[in-house]
Each structure stands twice: as C-alpha cells, then as structure tokens.
Amino acid sequence: MDGKKKSIDVPIEALMLASDYEVDSAERPRSPYPFDSQSDASAAAAAAADAAADSHAAASGHRRQGSDYDNAPPPPYESVDPLALATEHGLELNAAILVEEPRNHQPQQGFLRWCGSFRNEAIAGVDCEMTPFDSVSASAVRRACPDAPTDSSISFVQLNRVRLDPRFRETRSPAPDLTPSQRFGHKTCEIVDGDCKPVAHEHWGKLVGPSRGIQGHHNSCYLDATLFAMFTTVSVFDGVLNRKRNKKKDIPEYEEIQKCLKLNIVNCLREHQFVRADHVIKLREQLDKLGKVPGMLGEEKDPEEFINLLLDHALKHDPYIKLSSNQACHVLQLFVDSSQYDLKLPDTETLLHLTLLQAGLKLTQTPSCLVLQTPRSGKDYKLFDRVVPSTELDISNLLTEHPRQCCVCGKLAELECHDCFLQFQEASKDYTFCKKCFDNNKDHKNPKAQHKTVGIKYPKQVTKKYGKDKPVECPVKMKLFAVVCIHTSHYVCFLRLCQPDNRPAKWLFFDSMADRS
Ligand SMILES: [Zn+2]
C-alpha cells in the first residue's frame, strides 16, 4: 500500500459464527408446529370456548353434562408438592432434562421448572428452546393450577415424557466436599503463568483425542466452543489478554476476569491442550457476578452473547469491527433481504457484501479479526437451509479508503452499481466499475434495468497514485479459521488449521460434551 508493492498479503483470520437454529431466549420461536395445541391463538380460543360454555350453562340454569373433556369444568385444584413429585419421578427441579418427542423427532433439551397435577395427570413445566409437540394448553394449566409458573417460556407436558439429560446426570448435585479432581477427573490442569503462544502446527496432533480442549460442564458448550475457536491456534484475540487495566475506564473486576481467562483457560489450553471444567466454572462465576446477563452459571447462551459480555462489558476491548456509520461491534450480524436474489446456497462472503450493501455501510478499517453471525430465525423458519462458510473473504470492496478495481478492466473503479451485484455473469459478485466500462456495459443501458450508481470517494493519495490508467491489484483478503455452530443440539467448533507452505488446510472438530453423549 505504500506504492512499492503491487499486492499485499494480509495475514488476517476470521472467526465465523454460524448457527443451525435459534437459541436466543429473547427471540425464541414459540409453537413452531401448526398442529401444536399450545399456540397462543388456540389457547385463547379454548379459553373463550370454556368461558362461553360456562356462561351458557349459567344462563340456562344448569351445568353441562356429558363427556366433553375440553369443556368440562376443571376438577377442584389439588395442591401437589412439585419437589416431591419430581423426586418421585427420579427428577430434580431446575435440572437439565430431555422431553421425548413423538414421531421419531429428536428429544427437546431444556430445564424442568415445575411439576403439578392437571386433570388427574402428573405434568411438568419445562423451559425448552421450542414448544414440545402435543404440549398441554398453558393457559388451561395456569387456570387450573394457581402455582403453575406464568413465564411465557414455560411449556407444559406429561411428566412421563421428561427424563434427566444423561449428559448432565453425573454433575447434577455435586457433594460440596469433593475436590475438583474428584468431580472432573484426575487429568491435571495446573495453572500456567506468563505468555503462551498458540498451539503451533507441529503440535496440532496433541489436540486430537479424548480429554483434549475444554472440558464441558452444565450447558457450557457455547462458551467452550467459542473460547476454543478464539484462542487455541490463533493469536488474533491475544490483545484481550494483555491490556493493562485502565482505572478510569475498566470495571473493578477487570484484572480478576482477565487473569482467569489468560492463566486458567488460554494458557492451559495452549500448554496442556486441556482445560478442566472447574477453570471454566470460575470464569462463569466471575461473569455471573457482574449481573449483566442472568444465568451465566447454568444456562445455555449464544456465543454472540458471551463474546459481547466478555469483550465488551467485562474487558472493554476496542471493537474489532468499525463501520462507516460510526458504529462499532465485536460481532457482525449478517442480515439480508434476499427477496430479489436467488440465494439457494449462499456463502458468507456473499452475505457479508449484501448485508453492508443493503445497509449502505462500509468498514472504515481492515478488522484484525472478523466475527460474523449468519442469518437465522428458528429451527423451522431458517432464512437459508444452509450457509457455506467462505474459507477466504475478499473485503477490498467493503473498505472506505481502499483502492478498488473496476471489475471489467482492472483499473481504479469510480462507481458502484448495487443493481449489478449477483445479477449477471452467473451470479457474479462484481459491482465496481470505472466510468468507461460502466457506460459500455449494455446491461446498464437497458431502460428496463435502470441501474443506479453510487460514486466512490477515495482519499487523495489513492487517486493520485492510481490515476486513470494504472491497474489496481491489492485485494484485502481474510482467511477463515473457525466455525462455531450447533451440532446435535449443542454448540461445537470446527477449527480450520491453515498449514504452512500453502498446503491444504486441515479441519479439527471440537465438542466439549463429547464424553457425555
Ligand atoms: Zn473499467
């Protein structure tokens, strides 16, 4: 970029976060199944029918007789001790559970929040990502059982469909006097002081096998997979580990959290290739104490939520992504209006370009790492069935001050035609032109197409250097190094290991719960 080199190789890597389906509790889709008995509308309809039946009965002076189960008045409420009922069924309140689903569907994962008796049947109040099939009408349960939880995330199912999640069985009530090695196994995990370098390529083999990586414990997979992706083989996030506390800016817990992250987790991962679960529990306890995100100790969260809590709130790291709107963030949510495109199998590069094009945004500087979150909206309403993670991401056209190439002649581009993106030349991603090539392109002249252009403004030194005739050849490319996604209902990580000498990259799969399932 100093005018001497024609091309530059930027050793940048990207962490790409992709998700199979929604786990954000705030946006969880309710009642995804059209035949679910617990949609709000059908529950309301049932309540209305009950009320109508009752008023009709009252008006006509007699109670309705007969076997109409749904319209029968509820039997008198029998208070049941939820704790005793749970114990009777071998369960525990607030334990991680699985709800059996009919018709060969995967069991739903969640938590047992309540037990009770409804219409002479033992039922459970469960907190799952999705409403289970054939669940009992929540409003009917709440009308009949005054002590039933009213939280909208709770669904009600027959208690005999609920069993303890076997992955968490051994850890559900640890005796307080057990030592960490008695609780989490005898593999030692001494704390490592100082600075440790990422695991180098000649030692990648040490990352393969049982008891490697980060040991999972009680819904920690989102955190294990994210930390493993961020720190095992790359150093792009190491600035987070080494910044000295700024008394004015940082929270009082800054040093404690940074030290735990660095010595207990990152250094152990890099030196021992193993982090025992108690080290991660310590970090979770510290983050939980901040009181910013409830349930950090036991509940499943999103990697995005965790990254923002750790980097933004706890460690106040300067955001990696800076946008031309003066906004900055650690994670960029890809969000596209795909209605005018035929995006059957989009890749992250296309989605990143579209996201920024449609929002009228650019990056004001090359991010040292780029965390992308792919579009998603629930298990059954995904925007795309699949998203291909681009292993290389060309961001040259997304940078405000970077010289850009005309996609036809290779000289300095002067304008962008957003209407050209993905429209021609077999879904070509090119959309930058010099004036001459733009005018010569017959597609732009087509009165039906009416392509609108946006002029590109460069800093003076760029226009001075390239003028009108010099070819532009300095793409800024980022390399993919990890994908965090949901696999068999919990978060896992695929680490992409870029080998030296341009040998093909290898993939390393990491699942912190691998020994539990
Ligand atoms: Zn041109």
Ligand SMILES: [Zn+2]
């Ligand atoms: Zn065009």
